[in-house]
Amino acid sequence: MSSLADSFHSAPLDDDLRSGLESQGLQVSRVGDDDRAAADRWLDAMSRGFLDGERNDSQRAESFARSRYRRKVGVYDPQSVQPDEPVATFASWGADLTLPGGATVPMCAVSSVTVAPTHRRRGILSRVMRGELRTAVAQGFPIAGLTVSESGIYGRFGFAPAAAAATWEIATRRARWIGPEAPGRLDYVTREQGRDAAARLHERTRLASPGEIDMPGGHWDRFFGTRPDAEKAEKLRAVQYRSPDGEVDGVALYSVSENEDDWAASTANVVLLLAATDAAYAGLWRFLLSLDLIGTVRASELSVDEPLWWMIADQRAARIRIQDHQYLRILDVPATLQARTYDVDDVIALEVSDPLEIAAGTFVLSAGEEPGVDVVDDPPLGVPLVRLGVAELSAILLGGVSPVTLARAGRIETDDSHRVARVFSSTTTPRLSFWY
Numbered sequence: 348m349s350s351l352a353d354s355f356h357s358a359p360l361d362d363d364l365r366s367g368l369e370s371q372g373l374q375v376s377r378v379g380d381d382d383r384a385a386a387d388r389w390l391d392a393m394s395r396g397f398l399d400g401e402r403n404d405s406q407r408a409e410s411f412a413r414s415r416y417r418r419k420v421g422v423y424d425p426q427s428v429q430p431d432e433p434v435a436t437f438a439s440w441g442a443d444l445t446l447p448g449g450a451t452v453p454m455c456a457v458s459s460v461t462v463a464p465t466h467r468r469r470g471i472l473s474r475v476m477r478g479e480l481r482t483a484v485a486q487g488f489p490i491a492g493l494t495v496s497e498s499g500i501y502g503r504f505g506f507a508p509a510a511a512a513a514t515w516e517i518a519t520r521r522a523r524w525i526g527p528e529a530p531g532r533l534d535y536v537t538r539e540q541g542r543d544a545a546a547r548l549h550e551r552t553r554l555a556s557p558g559e560i561d562m563p564g565g566h567w568d569r570f571f572g573t574r575p576d577a578e579k580a581e582k583l584r585a586v587q588y589r590s591p592d593g594e595v596d597g598v599a600l601y602s603v604s605e606n607e608d609d610w611a612a613s614t615a616n617v618v619l620l621l622a623a624t625d626a627a628y629a630g631l632w633r634f635l636l637s638l639d640l641i642g643t644v645r646a647s648e649l650s651v652d653e654p655l656w657w658m659i660a661d662q663r664a665a666r667i668r669i670q671d672h673q674y675l676r677i678l679d680v681p682a683t684l685q686a687r688t689y690d691v692d693d694v695i696a697l698e699v700s701d702p703l704e705i706a707a708g709t710f711v712l713s714a715g716e717e718p719g720v721d722v723v724d725d726p727p728l729g730v731p732l733v734r735l736g737v738a739e740l741s742a743i744l745l746g747g748v749s750p751v752t753l754a755r756a757g758r759i760e761t762d763d764s765h766r767v768a769r770v771f772s773s774t775t776t777p778r779l780s781f782w783y
Contacts, residue, residue, distance in 0.1 A: 396461025
């Protein structure tokens with residue numbers, strides 16, 4: 348862990364968070380890294396919040412061993428029948444977010460946000476979110492991020508969808524491959540070998556995709572079913588692509604759902620596909636679309652601008668659904684905007700509002716190879732001014748939505764939305780390839 352992530356992990360709880368919940372007869376505390384009993388109860392409450400079944404002892408032990416990097420917060424009701432089980436859960440940790448141009452910025456990643464149905468509409472989520480974001484700011488995180496189950500919750504805290512995800516369903520017999528023929532070699536590998544290759548490939552590739560983050564602890568074993576409590580891991584198959592030089596440049600993980608009425612119309616479910624080169628990308632996708640007895644290939648968390656679209660003869664063979672995925676929330680405007688790169692030299696002023704009063708202010712962005720951001724009292728004359736909320740600024744940060752679109756939607760105010768769009772444009776579509 349970095350020093351920033353370490354200090355945030357052990358930082359004390361926000362005073363306003365603690366006092367606000369105590370005024371409601373509730374208690375809030377961090378779950379200690381070595382407190383197995385409290386961690387088990389926290390996991391039980393979190394699992395219930397996400398409609399999962401009760402965890403068994405093996406699952407609890409694995410979660411305890413693999414989640415110590417997370418800052419886990421629980422809200423407790425001393426008057427409940429089970430006072431040691433949280434009525435709300437919240438987890439966060441330090442991550443590394445890729446920005447346009449390949450630069451990264453420290454991010455407070457948020458996950459496991461739940462409130463028990465018995466304690467809804469008491470403002471618990473609002474207090475915990477506000478308190479933990481204030482702690483993230485105090486520790487020096489310039490941005491926060493999360494992936495959401497309920498997309499309508501987080502806008503009021505300044506979060507906005509910044510990287511969408513695509514789910515594909517491809518009719519293989521109709522698609523017909525017209526992409527390049529990759530010169531490398533494909534081999535099945537063990538799930539352990541696939542996991543290790545994927546970890547290396549993710550580090551090779553994540554800086555090329557705005558929106559990607561470093562993989563959270565324990566996620567690789569969860570993907571590949573290589574932890575002792577994994578369920579149905581035997582259904583997973585891993586295949587790797589090696590270049591003519593012998594370099595492992597790609598790996599794919601998939602399972603098969605059999606069609607009992609017609610085995611030749613079974614479905615391959617792609618869990619993960621990582622490719623460090625164009626050849627590996629083409630080789631792996633061609634392999635998946637030509638699997639025996641497979642009539643449909645399904646894959647999710649893909650980019651909304653996949654090259655695969657141009658590698659099949661019949662594009663209507665692919666049914667594609669787009670949805671919001673990676674949400675971002677800027678906490679420090681100058682630090683975040685200075686961290687990314689810009690393809691044009693220009694100067695614009697940003698008048699930012701913030702419902703939590705964390706990142707509000709007026710800023711002058713000097714875009715270019717060495718960007719700079721100044722905090723000013725009033726926007727300077729002769730410089731285009733953009734009035735927007737911190738959610739809208741977070742949405743355009745990665746280039747996933749154009750300021751022109753947001754201006755037409757009434758979400759931002761500016762006299763020259765096209766000029767602003769050129770500043771925030773990115774040649775690479777943002778993407779996050781997993782949930783956290």
